[in-house]
Amino acid sequence: MDCIRSFELEQMSYSIRHCLICNERRVEMKMSSENECLRCHNDKGTVKMFSNKNFMDPLEVPEELRNLTLIEQQLISRISPIINVHLLKHGGIAANGHCVTFPQCINEPAQILPLLPEEIKIIRVRKCGSVDSFKEYNVRRAEIEYALHWLKSNNPAFSDITISQDRLTKLPQNGPIQIQTIETTHDIQNSDKGPAKEQNGPGEVQGETNSxxxxxxxxxxxxxxxxxxxxxxxxxxxxxxxxxxxxxxxxWPTQSDTPLSEFTTRYFFSMAFPCLFPYSKGDFHINRPRTITSMTEWAEHLMWYGDGRFAQHPYFKFIVHNIIMRKRTFKQSSYVVKQHLGEEPITFEELKDMLQRRDNSVAQKVMYFGACLRGTTQY
Incomplete structure (x- = not known):
């Protein structure tokens, strides 16, 4: 009991400290005498990297964008990243499976807002007999109209949008909207157990395959x-x-010649999460006096932001983590060709000739190898 009490007292003695420069709040963060964290205090640049002068502070969320439901946020977003998110039994949120992004002929973000319910790319999976009582599916027409007018006047990523009154009248004044729903009689649970043995070493595949x-x-x-x-x-x-x-x-889906890229599109996160970046400040893809090259450092800064809205968002962290992992994959991985011991190495000319002859056997030997990526089998 003494050990438990000692542990509780130690936990109660921890303090949350706030930096006046980067606006981060951390437990037991080391501070200078000027109420600055050591990172900002040791930054001797004319403009500190994580300061508001460098447009790294997303600022406080205005009243017009507060307390919007998840569906209402989707209705006012110009772009919508998609990822598989599910609820855990203890109330937590997790993302599972593989997230692959195919550019489906998307040439520009939405310009006429709000979006209609049928245009939201959300699919809900629930057990048969469940009652529609989830408050996140409720829509308030007046709140959406106020939010769009505020964004058009204050957010540069929304300055060129057109607010359609006809679309607004199709939304309920205060009520739920219909979301595409799949009902199942089985328990919904996470069955992702990682790559199967056939995925690590598929060998020869006989016959025709279909997705x-x-x-x-x-x-x-x-x-x-x-x-x-x-x-x-x-x-x-x-x-x-x-x-x-x-x-x-x-x-198999086709691809556009000018897809929307999450790596280079200006105001990407502001258009996808207007309630997190109400002024477009703090977005990774904007011009600033000092350029931040590491998306990992940028994401960590937002996770520790003062009001905690980035860490509490249902899926923002999963989207950013997926983008970071895919960016690392492009930089740190490479293609390798599997061969048996004793076989002669395949030259570039031989590989080119096999591809020109449409020899499918080479597809079974090519692997995308990334030993430096956390979470992969090779790591």
């Missing part, structure tokens, strides 16, 4: 509804969609 999505309940006639949903998602330019008894085969 399919399984439909669980065969006794319900939902073929027409599924076909319409899939065609709406993939679009008319992506080829024919085949709907069978058990599977829906979707063709």
């Amino acid at each position: 399919c999505v399984g439909l669980p309940d065969l006794n319900v006639d939902i073929k027409h509804q599924v076909e319409q949903v899939v065609k709406e998602v993939v679009g008319p330019e992506h080829g024919k969609v085949t709907v069978g008894r058990k599977y829906v085969c979707i063709p």
Whole structure:
């Protein structure tokens, strides 16, 4: 008991300190006599890296953007990054599976706002019989209108938008909206156990392969509804969609010549998260007196920001982490060709000749290797 009490007293003695320069709040942060953290105090530049003068402070969220639900934030966002997020039994939030981004002919962000409910790319998975009581699906028309007018006047990323009154009238005054929902009779749980043995060493693949999505309940006639949903998602330019008894085969998506890049698009995070970056300050992709090159340091700065809104956001941290990992993959990984012991190395000319002859055997030997990436099998 004495050890437990001693531990509790030590935890109670910890203090949260606030830096006046970077506006970060940390537990037991080392401070200077001027109430500056040591990082900002030791920064001898004319403009300190994480200061407001360097546009690294996203500033306080105005009243017009506070307390918006998740759906309302989606309705006023110009772009919408997508990632698989699920709720844990103890109330936490996690992201699982592989997140791959394909540019689907996106040439520019949305200019006419707000978005309509059917334009939001959110799919909800729930158990059969669940009641629609989740408050995040509630929409207030007046709050959205106030938020859009404020963003157009104060946020440079939204200065060129057009606020459509016709679209506003299609939103409920104060009520829930319909979200695309998939019901299942099975428990929804995280089944991601990492890469299978076949993924680490697939070997030779016999026969034709197809990418399919399984439909669980065969006794319900939902073929027409599924076909319409899939065609709406993939679009008319992506080829024919085949709907069978058990599977829906979707063709490989096409890519645009001018995709929207999360690595170079100016105001990317401001357009995706207007309630986190109300003035576009603090965004990674903006011009500033001192350029910050490390997205990891930028993200860590936001996670410790004073009001805690970045750390508390449902999926901002997952989007940023995914972008950081994919950026590391581009820089630190390389293609290698698997060969058996004793085989002669494949030269560049031989590899080029195999590709020109459409020899599919080379595809089974090529791997994208990244031993320096945390979370990979090679690491």
